Amino acid sequence: MISDDLDLRQLTADLKHMLGPGEPVGYLRGKSLMRNLLVETKGFSELEAEELIDTLELRGFLRFLGDPTERSVADAPWELSPHS
Numbered sequence: 001m002i003s004d005d006l007d008l009r010q011l012t013a014d015l016k017h018m019l020g021p022g023e024p025v026g027y028l029r030g031k032s033l034m035r036n037l038l039v040e041t042k043g044f045s046e047l048e049a050e051e052l053i054d055t056l057e058l059r060g061f062l063r064f065l066g067d068p069t070e071r072s073v074a075d076a077p078w079e080l081s082p083h084s
Contacts, residue, residue: 011052012061013082014042022077027068030078034062 018037024030031053038049056062066076 006052008056008059008061009082011038011042012056012080015062016080016082019080024078026075027064027066030064034078 015034015037018041019033024033031050035046035049035053038044038052039046042049044052053062057064061081063079063081064076065079066074068074
């Protein structure tokens with residue numbers, strides 16, 4: 001369950017700050033990397049972190065710039081926008 005008090009903008013900004021230049025890349029690899037960062041640095045469970053990443057994606061804070069269904073563009077980068 002995601003707390004209503006959680007600041008999704010700040011969480012996105014924190015993720016963006018923790019990721020290296022050009023990261024994350026790839027749909028599933030990117031989601032896994034961001035989930036693992038939330039688990040390791042913010043203390044969320046894997047399930048909570050997975051739900052948070054999905055929520056951030058649905059609300060436009062995270063956007064995959066490729067098409068995860070097509071192999072040729074599945075290695076595209078993600079855009080993290082804390083100002084969504």
